[in-house]
Amino acid sequence: LARWLRALIKDFGLAPSASQRGLLARLLPELGDAQAMVHEDDLTRLTHALSSVLNDALVRGLRTVLVDDLQFADAASVELLRALIAASRCSWVVATRPHELGPAARSLVDGLERSAEVSSLVLQALQADEVAELLASLEIDGIGSAAQAESLQQRTGGNPLYLLETLKAALMSAPAGRALAPAGSATQDHAWPSAPNVTRLIQQRLMRLSPLALRVARCAAVAGQDASAALVAQVLGVRPLDLADAWGELEDAQVLRAGAQGEGRFAHDLIAEATLASVPHAIAQPLHGEVAAWLEQMQGEPARIASHWLATRQPLRAVPALNQAALKARAAWRLEEAATLHRQAAVILRDAGHRREAFDAYFAAANVLALVAVDARLAELRDEMQALAEDDGQHAMLAVLQELLLVEARCHDEAWSVTLRAIPQARRAGLPEIEAELYWAQAVLHWLRRELADAVRRVEQALALLKPIPPEHRLLRVHDTELKLIQALGMFLGASGRYEQSNTHYLEALSQATRSNHLRHCADVERALAKNALEQGLPAQALRWATAAVGHLDGLVIQNRIETAAIELHASVLAAAGRLGEALALYERVERLSVPGMSSNLVHPLARRAVFLHQLGRRDLAVKALRALHGDGKLLVAERALVDAALLAVGEPADAGAVLEQVGVIDDFPLRAAILCLVRRACDPAAVLPLLGVSLATARESGAHGLWLSLQVQRVAALRAAGRADEAAAAALIAWQRIGEGLSGRDLLPELAAELFAALAVSHTDLAAVIALRASAWMQSAASTLPPGWRNNYLQRSPALAVLQRPMLPAPGD
Template sequence: MRRRRPWCSVALWGYEMKSRETLRPGNGVTAAPGTLVGRRDALDAFAATVGATREHGFRLLTVAGEPGAGKTRLLAELATIAREHGLTPLWGRAAEFEQLMPFSALVDALDDHLEARCDELAGRLDPAQARRLATVFPALAAKAPHPEPDAGPGDRSGMVRYRLYRALRQLIDELAAPGGLALILDDVHWADDGSAEFLDHLVRHPPRGPVLVTLAYRPAQVTPRVAALAHIAGGYGNQVTVGPLDLAEVEAFLGPGVNRARARALYEASGGNPFYLEALARMSRLEVDDLPATVRAALRVELGDLSPASLLVAQAAAVTADEFEPALAAVAAQVEPAAALDALNELVARDIVRAAAGGRFRFRHPLVRQAVYESAAAGWRLAAHGRLAARLAELGAPATVRARHYERAGSFGDRRAAATLVEAARAVAPQAPVTAAHWLRKALDLMPDEPATLEERLELLMELSRAQGVSGRLVEGRDTARELLRLLPPGDHARRARAARICALMERQLDRPHEARALLLDELRRMPDPRAAEAVPLRMRLVAESMMRVDFRAAQAVLDLMPDSADDWEPGIAMAVAALRPMPAYAAGRVAEALRSADAADRLVGVALDDHLAEWLDAVAWLCWAETYLGRCSAALRHFDRAEAVARATGQTYILTNLLAGRARTLVVLGRLPEALETAEESVEGARLLNSGQQLVFALTQLCLAAALSGDSGAAVSAGEEAVRAGVGGGEVWGTMARQALGVALAAAGRPEEATERLLEACGEAGAATPRMDHGTLLASYELLGGAAAAQGRPAEAEAWADRVAALADPLLPAFAGLVPLARAHALRGGDPGAAAALAEEAAGLLAAAERRLDAGRALLAAGLAHGEAGDRRTARERLRAAAELFRECGARALAGQAVREQRRLGVRVAPGHGGPAAGPGTGAHGLTPREEEIAALVAAGLTNGQIADRLFLSVRTVETHLSHVFAKLGVSSRVAAATKLHRPG
C-alpha cells in the first residue's frame, strides 16, 4: 500500500490529488462498454498532433466541448495514442469546488509520477528550483533542500511566480526525457489563475523536448486567458471541438438492447450529449414519455434510488473534496467509518463514485458531484464544511486546506475562521495572489464593522489591495484602495495620503492618468495645510504624473514649492524629493542643475535605509532613469540593482517591472546584451502577470531594443509591434519610445524605409509639435537617421541630420559627445572617406570612454569601412577586427557578422564564430569570453541549460545563445564534444 504523507509534510496548499497514468473510460449502458463511438475526426487530429510532437517538439492541443460532451473519454484515447508513440501520458483534472487551490490540476497530474522519480530528479534540478517546486508538489516537499530565501529578506513580489513558472517548465522538460511527455489536463475551465498564468508562460516559452500539452475545457466557462492559448501558440497549436453524437452514433452507443423508438427519444432528450444520454438511459424503469425535461432531474432520480445512508455519505463526500478519503467523508456525514465504507460499497456498485489510488474515491463525473452537492440542504452543507474544518484542524492540516471549508462555513464574527483565512492567504500570496486576495476578502467579510476591529481591517485592506495589484487585478486593487480611503478617518492625513498615492499608482497602471491626477488633487484639497508634511507624498505623485505627460514645467512648478527637507518630515522624504529633481531639470535643458541634483540624490540614496527606499521606490525609479538619460550608466545600474532588490522584498511588482525595464535599457547602453535580454524578458513577464498595459509597453520597448541589437530582429520587430499596437500611452513618453525602438528593430531587420518612417514619427517629424522623448534618445535617433540617409546615397540629408545632432549635443554630457563626429562621419563617407575615417575614430574613442560600448563598436565599424574606401586596407582590417570583437563581447551577433563580412571582403580569413582572425584582449582559451568560459565549464560539469540559467541568473534562451557561440568557437556540435575539447591538454 502506498505510503501516506502527514499533513505537516504537505507543501504550499497541502491537499493531495493523485494522478493516474492511464485513463479509464466511464462505465455506461452501451452494448460494448469502453468502446468509443464515432469521433473519427478527433482521433485523427490526436494522432497527427502526437506525431508532430514526436518529430518537431512542443505542441499544444486544446479540446473544447460542452459539459458531458465526452472530452474525458476522448482524453483516454489520447493517452493510449501517446503511449503507443512513446510519450509518457500524465493526466490531471481541475475541480469545481477546489478551483482556488493553486496548481491543483498540475499536482493531480504529476505528483504520483514525481514521487516515483524523486531521487532521480534530485540530481537534475538546481536546489533553488527544487525549493520552488516543493511549494507546489507534496511529493517533492519531503526531499526539498532546506528552504532558503531567493534574495535578501525574501521576495514578496509577483515575480516569484515567474521564477516558479520557469522551474515548472524545466521540470516538464526533465520529465519529458528521454521519450517525451503528454501532459493532459482536464476541466481547465476550473483551473486557478496560477495554472492559467503558467500555461500562458509555457506556450510563450515552449519546452525544448517532445512535450504535448493537452487542455480540455468548456468554452462557455473557460477564462479568456486559457481560451487565447491556442491563438498564442500559432503553428504549435491545434484545437479539437467535441460536438454531440448524431442519431446513428446514439444508437450504436446504446447498443442493440435499446429499441429504435426509445433510442430516438433518448437522442432527442439528450441532444446527442453522451453524459446526458447515459444519465437518461439509466432510468430504464421509466417509460420514454415520462422522461424528465432536464438531465439534472435525471440525476436526481438516480440519486433517489440510493438508500438514505448512502445518499448522506455521497453528499458528505461531495462536500469533502473532488477526490476524497472515506474517513473525512464519515466526519462530514457524522457517521462511523464502518458505516461510511458500507455506504461507499453501494455508491461504487451504482457507479456514483469510483475507486481511485491510495484508498480514495472520486465521483464518476464532475456533473455527478455537482448534482450530489446541490441535493443536500444548504444548512446541512454549511455544518458539514464546519465539521471538516474542525477535524482538519485537529489533524494539523495547513491553513490552506482548512480555508476552503472555513470560507463556506465561517459565520459573521467567527474570528477563528477569519484568522485561518488570513493565514492561508499569506501562505499562498507569493505563488497564488489571486487565491490570497479571495481569502483575504472572505476574512474581511467575516469581521464585524466596529471600532475594535478597525485597525485590523485597515491592515487587511492594504494587504488585499497589494495582492490584487500583484495578481493583475488592478481594477479591484484600485477599488480596495478607495475603500480604504473611505474607512480612514478624515483627519488621518498621513495614512490617507499613503492610500491615495497607492490608488493613484494603480490608476496610472490602468492607463487612467486623469483619474490619478484628480484623486491626488482631491485629497490635497481635503488637507487644512497643503504645505504640511502629509501633503508631500501627494505632491510627489503629482510630479511623477506631470513627467509622464511630458509636462515638465508643471512638474518643476510643484517641485519649486517643496523644500529639500523639513523638521517634521518622515525619514526618507528628503531622499525621495531629491530623487525626483534631476529629471525635470534635464528635460528642460538645465543640464548643470540636473547633474548637481543627481549628485545630491546619489548621496542621499546611498545612506538611506532599505525601509525608506521601500516607501519611495517610485521616486527612486525616476532617479535611476534620469541617470541613464544623463549618461551616468554605472550609477544608474547601481541604483537600479538596489531598488530592484527592495521591490522584490516588499512585493512592489508594479514598480519592479518598471525598474527591470530601466535596468535593461542601461545594460543595452553598456553593451551587456545577454543580461539586457534576460532582464527585459523578466520585465515583460512581470508586466503580463500584472496585466498593466503601461508596464507592458515599457518592458516590450526594452526587449525590442535588446533583441534588435543582439541580432534577433524577428523577435525585436514582434516586440516593438506589440508595444505600438497596445495603443496605450498616447501622447506620453513611453508610447513614443516604443515607436523609436520599433524603428531601431526595423533597421536591424533590413527594412530601412519602414525604419525611417518610425524614427521620424518618434522624433516628432510627422506632425508632433515637440518630440516626446529624452534628448539622448532623440540625439541617437538623429544619428541613426543620418546613417540611413548616407547608406541610401543622400549625403545632403545625412549632413542635415549631423547638423541637428551637433545642435542638440551638450558639452556637459560627454556620454553623447561621440555621436556628433559619428554623424559627421556618415555624411562625409561618400565624398571624403579619409575625413570620415578620422571622425569615426574620434567618435569611437569618445563613446568607449563614456561606456557606450555598442556605439563605440558602430564607430569602429564606420571607421573600418571608411578606411577601406580611402584605400587604407591595413587600418581598415584592424578597425573591423576590433569592431567584430567588441560586438561579440557585447553579444551583438548581427553587427559582429556584418564586421566579419567586411573583413572577408578585404581578404581576411575569419573562422566561423570568431569576430576576427585572433582572440581580442580579455578573451580566454579558444577565444571564449569570460561568460562563455563560465557556461562551457558548467556544460562540461554536466549541468543542463536550465540549471545553468538558474545558477547564473540568466534566461535559458540566453544560455542557449552563449552555448551556440561556444560550439562555433570550439568547432564542435555537441555538449560531449565541447567537454572533451575543453578538457584536452594544450
C-alpha cells in the same frame, strides 16, 4: 495537477532529485518539506522541475498526456499546465466543457486553438444512428433496437452523459432478475425513466441508497474537494471503520470513485451537484461550519475554509482564512488572486463595521494589485478606502495609491500636490515607510521633469527613513522599496554622466535582486547597465547585459508594458551590431506590449522604434507612429522634445527652435545628446553648433565615448552645412579613426558613414570611397538578417543611401 504528478511518478517509476523534491513538494507533500515561494521566478523554477519530471517520463515511454475536465482546474494549475504544454515533446489531449471554463483555462484553450499544430474537436450531440451504435457496444440485454435508439436520442438530446445516466436509471428500475424488453419485442420502445433533467434523475438514484450511504454522500458533497473518509467520519460522529459498508455501496453505485489518498471524489460533477442539491439549506449551513472547523484543525486550504465559513453566513469567521489564502497566493506570485482575496476580506470587515481593519485589508489588496497594473481596479480600491480613511496615517496610505494613479494618468502636477499634503500626515502618524514611499514618488516626479539634483535628494531621504525598519516589518516589503531606491540613484547618476558611480549603485541593486530571486528587478538593472555600456561605447558589455535582461524577462510568468524599455534597449544594441532582423522582432514586441494606452515608460522606446523603422526605409510607418505619440496632449517637456526631434529627423515638420530651447532645460545628458543628434539636420548650424560643442566636451569628460561618436558625427554634418568644409573634414577624420578603433554607440554604421562620406568626398576622395564600400558591405550583411520584404526596403530606401550612392565630386585640381 497534483493527481497528475502523483500518477506520473508512480506509473513511470520516477525518482525526482533532491532539488526537484523541494519544489514538487508544494504539490505533493509526501515528497518532503516544500521550498517557500517568495518571488514570481520561484514559479518558473517549479515549472522547470515539472518539465524535467515529464521529460524523464518521456524517456521511459510516455507518449501522450490526457487532461480531463480542464474546467475544474484552478488558475495556478492552468498556468503551470500552459508552460508544460509549451515546453514538452509529447502529445497532449485536453478535454473540457467550454462553457464552464474560467478566465485562465479559457485563455489556455484559446491560445491552443490558434496554433496550427493543434487540432480542436468539438463533440456534437449523438444522432439516432450513433446512439444505436453506442447501445450496441454496451451489449445490455434488451437494449439496442432502432426504436430505442430513436427514443433515447429524443429524450436526452443525444448527450452521451445524459444518455448513459438514463440507461442506468432504467436498469435500476427494472424488476430484479429481469432484463429490459428484448429487441424486436412488442415492448421494445421502452418507457425511459421520466426525468426532466439529469439532476433529478441522479437524485432518484441517490434515494435508493441506504440511509448511511446517503448521509455520507451528502456530507461529501458539502465538503467538496476536501471530502475524505476522515472528514466525513468526524462530521457524522462515527469511526471511519463504521463507514466501510456505506462507502463501498457508494463506489459500487458509481456515486463515488476510489481515491488514492482516501478522498471522496464523485464519479462526475453532475452527481456531486445533484447530491448537494438534495441537502436542505437549513442542514447544509451548519454542515459547512463543521467542515470548516475540521479543516482549520487539519490546516486545510485557506481559500476553501473561507468558502465554507461564508456558506454558514458567518463571514467574519472567513476573514482569517481569506487573509491566509491571500498571503499564500501572493507567495506564489498570483497577485491578482491575492488582491481579490484581500478585497473580499475588506468588504466583510467594512460591512461588519470594522472600519480600521477593513482599511488595512483594502490597502493590502491595493499593495499587491499595484505590482500587476495601475488601472481602474486600483482606482476602485482607492475609492473604497477613501470612504474609510479617518486619521493622518490612513490619508497618507491612501495618498500612495492616489499618486500612482495620477502619474499613470500623466497628471503630474496633481500627483505632486498629493505627495506634499501626505508627507506631513505620514510623519505625524509615525509611518516612516509610507513617508519614504511618498519621497520615492516625488523622486519619480522630479526624474520625469529631469530635475536630477532634487530627485537624488528625495531618494536619499527615503533611504534614510527605511534603514531602521527591519524588512520583515515593512508594510510594502513586496515592493522592494530599498532596492528600487538604490537602482534609482544609479539611474540619476548615469543621467548626470557619472557612469562609474552609476554602475556601482546598479551592481549593488543587481546583487540584492539576485539574492532575493527577483527576476523583474534583475532585468531592469541589467537593462540600465546595458544602457550605460552603450553610451560609454562598450558594445560587448552592452550586448551581454541586454541579453541577460531579456533572458530574465522571458522567464517571467507575467509580462506587461514595464518590459518595453529593456526590450527596446536590446533591440538597439542588436541593430548597432548589424543584427537587424533580431532587432526588428524585438521592436515589434515593444509595439505589442505598448497597446493599449500610453505610459511615461513607453514614449522613449516607441520614439526610438519609429526612428529605427525610418532607418530601414519605412518612413511611412515611422511617421504614423510618431504622429500618434505627438497627439498625446500629456507629454512632458523632455518627451515632447524627443518626439518633435524624431519627427524632424524623418522629415516631418516641427518647431526646431522650440526643441533647441527645451534641450537647454533637460537635466539628463544622454537624453539631451540623443535629442541634439536627431534635431541637428533641421536646425540652423549657427544655433546647434555651440550646443554640440558643449555636449561633446561633457561626453569626453564623463567617458561617454558612444555618445561622443554620435555627437561628433552630427557636428561634422553641422560644420559642412555651415560651409566650414575644412573643419568638417578634420572632424570627420577624427570620428573615422575612432570607428576604425572599434568605437560604436547606438547609431547604425551606414548613418554615421553617410555624414562622414559627405564631409570627405572632396578633400579625401579615396577615403570617402572606402567609407562608402564599408558601409555598403555592412548593409548587405545586416540586410541578410531581415525578412525579404524588409530586406528590399532597407537596401532600396534607407536614408543613408541618398548620400552613399550619389556620384562623388572630383577632388580639387582633377
